[in-house]
Amino acid sequence: MEKKDILLRVINASYRYSDAEDGEYALKDVSFDFELGKIYAIKGRSGSGKTTLLSLISGLERATEGEIIFDGKNLKDMNLDKYRSQEIGIVFQSYNLLPYMTTSENIILSMDINGDKSKTKKERAIKLMEKVGLKGSYAERKVLRLSGGEQQRVAIARSLSYNPKMIIADEPTGNLDKQTENEILEIFKDLAHKENKCVIIVTHSENVCKMVDKVFDLDKNKSKK
Amino acid sequence: MYILKNAWISITRNKGRNILIGIIILIIAMAATITLAIKNTASDLIDSYMNAYNKEVTIGFNREGMMKDFNIGENGGRDSVKEKFNNIQTYTISDIESFADSKYVASYYYTYSVNMNGSNIEKAEMEDNLGFGKRGGNLENQSDFTLMGYSSLDAMSEFINGTYTMEDVSDNAWDIAFDGNYVFINSELASYNNLKLNDKITLISTDNKTFEYQIIGIFKENEEDSQEIKMFSGSANTIITNSSNISKIVNDNVKGNLNPTFIVNSYSDVSKLQDEFYDKGLDENYILETNEEVASSSVSSVKNVNSFATTFLVITLIIGGVVLFVINMINIRERKYEIGVLRTIGVSKLKLTMQFVSELMIVAIVALLLGATLGAITSKGVSNSLLASEIKNSDNQSEEINKNFGGHGPGDGKLMMKGRGVPTIQAYSKINAVVDLVVILELLGIGLILVIVSSIASMISIQRFSPLTILKERS
Incomplete structure (x- = not known):
């Protein structure tokens, strides 16, 4: 892989909480490269730092040591709110949709936060829903009336609403059955391989690890495959 | 959005x-x-x-200042106070006009009174049987009557505050009251002398000049003084007229009692006004007093x-x-x-x-x-x-x-x-x-x-x- 395809570089990143004891790190000296057009899994046991790494690469926290470079820019120098609302999409295990909104409103909200002022947002939201396997007629349905798999599709559609280069997913199939898990993973694979996006999945599922292009094992702090 | x-x-x-x-x-x-x-x-x-x-300012006697001179020197300072008191310069109508010509004064009015004796009317008085002698309306006055002149309606404070009320008055009384030989008399004096509206009375000044006035109003006094046994009210022998009539009577031999009231724009100007009055010749034993406390308490x-x-x-x-x-x-x-x-x-x-x-x-x-x-x-x-x-x-x-x-x-x-x-x-x-x-x-x-x-x-x-x-x- 050419160096030019590297979208995200994690270089010797470490994170420690402000109240941590000396030498105690939530994440210690991690270095990974993530390329466009590929799907990655980050695995590890509980306490290995998966969530912390997710926080760092999604800009929810800043690394206390080391650097994270996205598309050539150091996250330390970026507005992280803008980074999350424009450059990356985040998908969570528990979907994290706003329950008082409809399916389309959840997706349109993300476009609004991105600063999208076009008048075709609703049509585009429905197209995104169809793209992730949801019926367009669900647009006006409150998200709480959808099944887990359907809610996760809405969450993926929301993360795609402003066409980010990178999708970060935290245990996206953790609450889903096997069949739905496979369907969701297919969507992620298509996003990486057909739409040239960089997809990073934080997981402990062996099934997920088997389906991705590359797995980073935080327990060993090294990559395999 | x-x-x-x-x-x-x-x-x-x-x-x-x-x-x-x-x-x-x-x-x-x-x-x-x-x-x-x-x-x-x-x-x-x-x-x-x-x-x-009305933000009223009156000229008062500085008693406190004068009292400070007591207990100093022989006779407890009485002689010096007496001398000082006798030498106080009074003010005239032209002084008042001069005082009123100030940026602090909005308007002014005054009362002007003089003692008079009756010619064709008798003083309302009656001897009691309690050993106090004759009792009239104005006990301390050696003359029969007090002729009280007002410069304007505003000066007629007794009518404004209700001490006096008009019992009977000519239809055109207020059109002519301040411009001619017209008077208002107390109803008790009217009864005592059997006088009515439009009758004429003649008064004699202390320098024996006679003045004739026409009655255009009869008033009564409303204040009751239960502390004192007397037949007539305090104003029974007070005859009300305009201040111009008093000016015609007053001369070097006949003294008048002048009480001005100045309406000021602001109470805060009073001390500056007092300095201005002193500069214009007001004796420094006088001070300016205001009605601010009364206004504020109301x-x-x-x-x-x-x-x-x-x-x-x-x-x-x-x-x-x-x-x-x-x-x-x-x-x-x-x-x-x-x-x-x-x-x-x-x-x-x-x-x-x-x-x-x-x-x-x-x-x-x-x-x-x-x-x-x-x-x-x-x-x-x-x-x-x-x-x-x-x-x-x-x-x-x-x-x-x-x-x-x-x-x-x-x-x-x-x-x-x-x-x-x-x-x-x-x-x-x-x-x-x-x-x-x-x-x-x-x-x-x-x-x-x-x-x-x-x-x-x-x-x-x-x-x-x-x-x-x-x-x-x-x-």
């Missing part, structure tokens, strides 16, 4: 909570409107009273209402602010998940804070407008009942003064005089327009402060929340 859209969605989905917040703000707004209205009306009323009061009840309203407003705002603060804290705790989601998908802390403040602001504005409307309706009644007695009192006073002058005084019963606590009628219209633009602006200011203060909880919480922690807790 999406902040407002989100705020609106949030308001409509949490109807119960927002209605509760709305009701609290509405009650605060109503209470604030009523208290602000009462406060402003009371302030207007105080201003109205103070403006209605509005003390309204001032009490004003300060009560202020206290009530402050307490209402504190309680309202605390309640709203607590509701907001609960609101934030309930909405931690929403905050976490919005922060995760890129909404900045500032925008999130703006959304929460906007939600409260929208509810607050609606509640404030409703509260102001209800408060305006209620405050009219409350203000009127609280302050109506003051207004009625002032209105009665105007009517009363007109009656004192005989009911058909100058301007055919439309006598409107300023002075001595006679408020103007405009106070009525002020009462009916208590909730004006000023009140609305004050209310909006209060609302804004309440919203910001009660939103502090949400502002701080949003800064402190870690979105991922919130979402993990939820999971």
